[in-house]
Amino acid sequence: MQACWQATPNIAVIKYWGKRDDRLNLPTNSSISVTMDDSLKTVTTVRFGKDLLEDRLILNGKEANPEELGRAVRVLDAVRKAAKIKYKAEVISENNFPTAAGIASSASGFAALACAAADAAGLDATTKQLSIFARLGSGSAARSVIGGFVEWKAGKKKDGSDSYAVQIAPASHWPSLRNIVAIVNPEKKEIGSAKAMQITAKTSPLYPARLKMLPKAAEMMKDAIRRKDLEKFLELTMRESSNLHAVMLDSFPPIIYLNDISRRIMRQVHEFNLQKGKICAGYTFDAGPNAHIYTEEKYQKEIEAIISEIPGVLKTIVCRPGDGPKKLS
Ligand code: PMV
Numbered sequence: 001m002q003a004c005w006q007a008t009p010n011i012a013v014i015k016y017w018g019k020r021d022d023r024l025n026l027p028t029n030s031s032i033s034v035t036m037d038d039s040l041k042t043v044t045t046v047r048f049g050k051d052l053l054e055d056r057l058i059l060n061g062k063e064a065n066p067e068e069l070g071r072a073v074r075v076l077d078a079v080r081k082a083a084k085i086k087y088k089a090e091v092i093s094e095n096n097f098p099t100a101a102g103i104a105s106s107a108s109g110f111a112a113l114a115c116a117a118a119d120a121a122g123l124d125a126t127t128k129q130l131s132i133f134a135r136l137g138s139g140s141a142a143r144s145v146i147g148g149f150v151e152w153k154a155g156k157k158k159d160g161s162d163s164y165a166v167q168i169a170p171a172s173h174w175p176s177l178r179n180i181v182a183i184v185n186p187e188k189k190e191i192g193s194a195k196a197m198q199i200t201a202k203t204s205p206l207y208p209a210r211l212k213m214l215p216k217a218a219e220m221m222k223d224a225i226r227r228k229d230l231e232k233f234l235e236l237t238m239r240e241s242s243n244l245h246a247v248m249l250d251s252f253p254p255i256i257y258l259n260d261i262s263r264r265i266m267r268q269v270h271e272f273n274l275q276k277g278k279i280c281a282g283y284t285f286d287a288g289p290n291a292h293i294y295t296e297e298k299y300q301k302e303i304e305a306i307i308s309e310i311p312g313v314l315k316t317i318v319c320r321p322g323d324g325p326k327k328l329s
Helices: 066-083 105-120 127-137 193-203 207-227 230-249 260-276 297-308
Strands: 002-007 010-014 019-021 031-035 042-049 056-059 088-095 149-152 165-169 177-184 281-284 291-296 313-319 326-328
Touching: 002 105, 010 207, 010 230, 010 281, 019 193, 031 207, 042 105, 056 066, 066 088, 066 105, 066 127, 088 105, 105 127, 149 207, 165 207, 177 260, 177 297, 193 230, 207 230, 230 281, 230 291, 260 281, 260 291, 260 297, 291 297, 297 313
Parallel strands: 056 088
Antiparallel strands: 002 042, 002 326, 010 031, 031 149, 042 088, 149 165, 177 291, 177 313, 281 291
16 A cells, blocks of 8 residues: 655646635635646655554655644545545655745645555545645645646635646647746745735735636636737736735735845846847746746746846756656656
8 A cells, every 4th residue: 555656846827825715725716827847846655554553744854743744634534535444654755856945845745645645545536536635735736736737726615526626738738838947045934825825815905806806817817828828828927926926915914925036037037028029938926035937948048047147046947847746666
């Protein structure tokens, strides 16, 4: 009863921010993302065993803290219930990138856990089931169980049975798309996304306006993806990122993830687009100062050079659209 799976991060272009149920991680709005290739990845092994007295999680070689273990147990419990087994599990999970750098490690981590646990439990799980299992660990992980371009449908049901991810298009639909990840020096410790989105939902007067405009933005985004309309895709991506960080700043106390380096990257991207006379690159930021710059292969080298020169940019990593989780032997 053992299985090993790899999963990769996804970077949202229509972001999830706000929950209608904190325990089940049910979102207030539907979101859209691109699952990345394995330039960044989590590899997770799960073993269920009669000999195990407690669930255990080893994360990057260290015993996980109670909060991390608790989230993993939620996923394991859901898998055990579906597979009708009672065995405890031993989970060993490794990221090939720094967990603390805030580059969607929870998405790849919980997607890999959902796939490995379901497989180890002998469950012939559907993608929908896997997405729901992963969601229980971290909302954004619901999207990482699928490759390519993905929509996580918010759903309406109280039990969350209609809140899972579906594919908009496979990675092969737009293979020339790139995501240049710029790892930025953080200035101070960030507030976790779970707590931060609660504060926004409770206190931001602009947040209801965001929720009202998102369904239309999501439709336009899906249309831009289907037509591979780079300019529209990038404009919508940048506008959505700024809208998210605007409602964060509108929260009380304000939630501030972007720093001077992030803002410098934003300016440089606009400068680049101005020089080219069209939109060739577009940034997006999650709950941290690191930038994800979407572009196409033909502009990759130029963008990388410009971004790497910015003081405070520690490293750039180039990702392509990826095929989703994979079983390892
Ligand atoms: O990964 P979570 O469930 O903590 O949520 C993070 C949400 C964002 O990354 C900020 C946006 C998104 O949709 O991925």
